[in-house]
Amino acid sequence: MLDWFKVNLQYILPKHLLSRLVGKLASAEMGSLTTGLIKLFIKHFKVNMDEALYPQPEHYRTFNAFFTRPLQPDARPIDEDENVIIHAVDGAVSQFGDINADSIFQAKGHNYSLTTLLGGKPEMASPFKDGKFATVYLSPKDYHRIHMPVEGTLTDMIYVPGELFSVNPLTAANVPGLFARNERVVTFFDTPVGRMAMVLVGATIVASIETVWSGTVTPPAGKNVQHWSYEKDTESSVKLAKGEEMGRFKLGSTIVVCFEKDVIEFDELTAGQVTRLGEPMAHVSPASDNV
Structure with a gap:
């Protein structure tokens, strides 16, 4: 009750x-x-x-x-193996696995739309269909800066207005489509393993979502989806190294990271597993064209 x-x-x-x-x-x-x-x-x-x-x-x-306190420089060693995809945050694995066409698993009895999660733009979601996803929950005690799981060049950012439900495990298990209905900032990168989407999901009493290239994205909350595109091959391109900070939450929330089909294979993850920035999350798939 x-x-x-x-x-x-x-x-x-x-x-x-x-x-x-x-x-x-x-x-x-x-x-x-x-x-x-x-x-x-x-x-x-x-x-x-x-x-x-x-x-x-x-x-x-x-x-x-x-x-949003910084950590000591040696607090989170980054696994530099080029075949390793690292955890982007301190937190706990909520769910991970295959994206089934346009469907992502949220919790028992609940799936949600990849396209909706990524801003409702089919052309942006298409590369990730049948790919892989991982959802990681940041609790109040965690380090709340978000880092790159692999090196990448920013191509797009989408702000999506929405609800601000809590994103704790209890709410994830009971609110349908939670991560695709909450306010969020969706970022897209070109990486050595293909396209990557990193979704920063807002939540109740999350005071701000920021990125290192644009500063505060929300608040103020908007009423419409906003889309920014970035040049990839100019001096002003946003290129971030593996393990480099890409954004932060002011108060806790969740990230969802998506990869294309057949480019990564998850390590031995389990739901509820504690994550630490810099430790291995996945490896480049031997089947990948980018190996």
Whole structure:
């Protein structure tokens, strides 16, 4: 009954208003109050501050600065093997596997549309049909910067307006089409293993989604899908190395990464498995033309 209440309450809460209010508080400089909130958060969620570049709560002037804290340079070694696709974030595997035509598995009894997830543009989704996907959930205690699982050149970014349901495992198991109905930022890259899409999914009280090339994408929330295209072969091209930061969440959320058919093979992943940035997630498939 409690789980039913937690899920169904989200349908009636003013999620966008609540998220923006929390965002304003999280970006405010409130001195000792901010420090006190950070200390409570660290204690409640058991955040490991030993790996943070600045481990003292007093260093952070806003809650957002703490939440997007950088790590020490050696905290997340990057597997440099060119045949290895690395985990892009700290988190936990929600689901992974095959994209069946245009369908992605969300949870038992729930699938959602690849095309809808990627912004409703069939031409953008087409390369990923029958490919592979991985969904990773970032909990409040996790490091909230997102990095590249493989080197890539940015080609497109799409902002998709939508709901702001929670993306925790309980909600994922009970809200149909969750990741394709929440607000999200979809990024597309050309990589040595083909096309890659990285989807940054918004959620309740996620105050902001940012990328390193454009800064804050949302808020403010838009009412229409927006599409930006980028030059690939100019001095201004956005080229990011494997393991390099590509974006960040201010408060927790989820990523979905998609690859083309027959280009990668997942390592021994399991649902619920803890992920650490830089560790192997998959390998380039021997069947790939890019090997």
